[in-house]
Amino acid sequence: MTQKDIDGLVDVKNGFISRELFVDADIYKQELSKLFTRAWLLVGHESLVPNPGDFYTSRMGEESVILCRDKKGEIHVFLNSCRHRGMKVCRYEQGNTSLFTCPYHSWTYTTDGKLQGVPLYKSLYDGVLDREANSLVSVARLCNYKGSIWATWDKDAPDFLTYLGDAKAHLDQALDCRDGRDGGSEVIGVHKWVFPANWKFAAENFLGDTYHNPSHRSVDLIGIGPSAVSGKKGRRDNELEHAQHVWISFPAGHGVHSAIQPEANEYIESFLDNPVLEQYFRHCYEERKRRLGDGARLMPFVGTIFPNTSYHGRQPRGLCAWHPHSPTSTEAWRFFLVDKDAPSEVKDYLRHYYMRYSGPAGMTEQDDIENWLYATAASTGTIARRYPFNYQQSMGAYTTDHPLGGELSLQVTEQIARGFYRRWASYMRDADWGELLGLPAGNREAAE
Amino acid sequence: MSSALSQTKPIPAEKCAGNPSIARTEHYYRLKADVEDFYYYEADLLDARRFREWLDLLTEDISYFMPIRRNVKFGQHEARENTRRGEGISWFDEDKWTLTKRVDQILTGVHYAEEPLSRITHMVTNVQIKDARPNLDQAEEVDVASRILVYQNRVEYETYTLVGRRNDTLRLVDNSWKVCRREIILEQNILLAKNLTMFF
Ligand code: FES
Numbered sequence A: 001m002t003q004k005d006i007d008g009l010v011d012v013k014n015g016f017i018s019r020e021l022f023v024d025a026d027i028y029k030q031e032l033s034k035l036f037t038r039a040w041l042l043v044g045h046e047s048l049v050p051n052p053g054d055f056y057t058s059r060m061g062e063e064s065v066i067l068c069r070d071k072k073g074e075i076h077v078f079l080n081s082c083r084h085r086g087m088k089v090c091r092y093e094q095g096n097t098s099l100f101t102c103p104y105h106s107w108t109y110t111t112d113g114k115l116q117g118v119p120l121y122k123s124l125y126d127g128v129l130d131r132e133a134n135s136l137v138s139v140a141r142l143c144n145y146k147g148s149i150w151a152t153w154d155k156d157a158p159d160f161l162t163y164l165g166d167a168k169a170h171l172d173q174a175l176d177c178r179d180g181r182d183g184g185s186e187v188i189g190v191h192k193w194v195f196p197a198n199w200k201f202a203a204e205n206f207l208g209d210t211y212h213n214p215s216h217r218s219v220d221l222i223g224i225g226p227s228a229v230s231g232k233k234g235r236r237d238n239e240l241e242h243a244q245h246v247w248i249s250f251p252a253g254h255g256v257h258s259a260i261q262p263e264a265n266e267y268i269e270s271f272l273d274n275p276v277l278e279q280y281f282r283h284c285y286e287e288r289k290r291r292l293g294d295g296a297r298l299m300p301f302v303g304t305i306f307p308n309t310s311y312h313g314r315q316p317r318g319l320c321a322w323h324p325h326s327p328t329s330t331e332a333w334r335f336f337l338v339d340k341d342a343p344s345e346v347k348d349y350l351r352h353y354y355m356r357y358s359g360p361a362g363m364t365e366q367d368d369i370e371n372w373l374y375a376t377a378a379s380t381g382t383i384a385r386r387y388p389f390n391y392q393q394s395m396g397a398y399t400t401d402h403p404l405g406g407e408l409s410l411q412v413t414e415q416i417a418r419g420f421y422r423r424w425a426s427y428m429r430d431a432d433w434g435e436l437l438g439l440p441a442g443n444r445e446a447a448e
Numbered sequence B: 001m002s003s004a005l006s007q008t009k010p011i012p013a014e015k016c017a018g019n020p021s022i023a024r025t026e027h028y029y030r031l032k033a034d035v036e037d038f039y040y041y042e043a044d045l046l047d048a049r050r051f052r053e054w055l056d057l058l059t060e061d062i063s064y065f066m067p068i069r070r071n072v073k074f075g076q077h078e079a080r081e082n083t084r085r086g087e088g089i090s091w092f093d094e095d096k097w098t099l100t101k102r103v104d105q106i107l108t109g110v111h112y113a114e115e116p117l118s119r120i121t122h123m124v125t126n127v128q129i130k131d132a133r134p135n136l137d138q139a140e141e142v143d144v145a146s147r148i149l150v151y152q153n154r155v156e157y158e159t160y161t162l163v164g165r166r167n168d169t170l171r172l173v174d175n176s177w178k179v180c181r182r183e184i185i186l187e188q189n190i191l192l193a194k195n196l197t198m199f200f
């Protein structure tokens, strides 16, 4: 895409983003080739493959990949396509195996992706076929970050933590135990569903689009939170009642909505419907405060790690990958997280809460999806496409010298979305990694 | 029972799927007709959007469950194909409180995923009594298997057809049937519908 094309689509300065980004087949194709081949993408979680030989089939962009723990215990991610004629070598979702046997002509691959068996090798291929060069296609880089597995197809991509930048402190809180210990979470289930909306609607929803709150009026009226039976309205308990909410756009395109608790930082009663939970979360809160000190004041809420991974840092806690499925459809995968060593009553309560909140049967998320669908559908028209979306909310209302980094706003803002599309434009023009990370021009070499 | 039916030779118990004590006797067919009638009434309430009255057809201790189905290797279906009631994440694993909340939400009039309301038809077929307690003659609790087809049309162009199996336990309460346990098994892996706002 030329600079001129991109300027016509993404006008961050004036706050306009073309609808073409959400409906156009050509732009979608370019996203697949320029963006999803370079950015770090969420593949899964180590708790899905706890033992040697365990595999879990996942997706990166539009393509199927296999997340696999080899015999030695090392984690790999491969393209799920045979090197011979492309047959999908694994069509099971999850399991344990010592070999992947291609159903088509029976080439076999070991759990570290190496081509092992080739029927009639001696008579048909001897001296020609290089097994090593015909392994399953591996991702270029892989990272197990606190149990969450990320990968990129770009060998020149910076390491994952560099990619995350200052968004790390926020994502951490989705991945860490409630009592502040590093990691220690497990996936208790995965939702997968397809909905007819462009993937960026979903990504943007979690980029601090707090403004869409009114769309959840129905669930707020009836109350489904952890203290709903005790009479509290709303879709969750307001644990951040006294906190200073912050909305931060990070230079690599990530965005978060978090909150900073006041200095006194006292536990706010939530989970009133169940004394075991109330006690557990109160205990975790105090422990976290003890462990992290002043750092415990930072509370996560939601965010999107560029381009298509979103998280819920409190409840319903989890990671969500918004896989592109077509210009106007998305395949959503939501991985629900709990502390691995939480009491079973806590886990049981949380899974129920997650199910009634999230996903296609979730009383909250249903209304989100409805909006994404009809916003996509009503933007496909010739006339509609002439009129860009408006992103002028809270223009300029941010600071760049807050200790949390990024462009930080104390009010609801579309600055995060503007930051997202600024970075989206960099990928579209094949920018170098210095620009993709949003480094100031002077510091760019360091990243390459 | 009509004379035509009572003249039919009952299917011997060992040829009936499920509990072999459920032979196709006259009592069986009478009970089945009764249960079918109940299902038609239930479908009518749902399709007429009489959600509150539908809730009355569920016992207070109802367990309402829809597993997520997985692609598993031959031989592992029994153990791993469906997520389980009471464990992890499914599409639904609910009680009366949550189902009531779902109805309350639709009735707010601002649940946009059902506003405007969808047009929905429920078809129930292949009804078979799998067990009756204490017996077919004086059943107070029955296990029933059926197939269900739920057609949804939303706003203008959106349509979804969800097809699956349903395994129920019905209980006689004050002389009418109520659902006390329901399992809905959709024939899908990745859900090919944006939302599950309807009841099954
Ligand atoms: S396509 Fe896999 S062996 Fe031929």
Ligand SMILES: [Fe+2]
Residues within 6 Å of the ligand: A205, A212, A216, A364, A365, A368
């Ligand atoms: Fe939302």
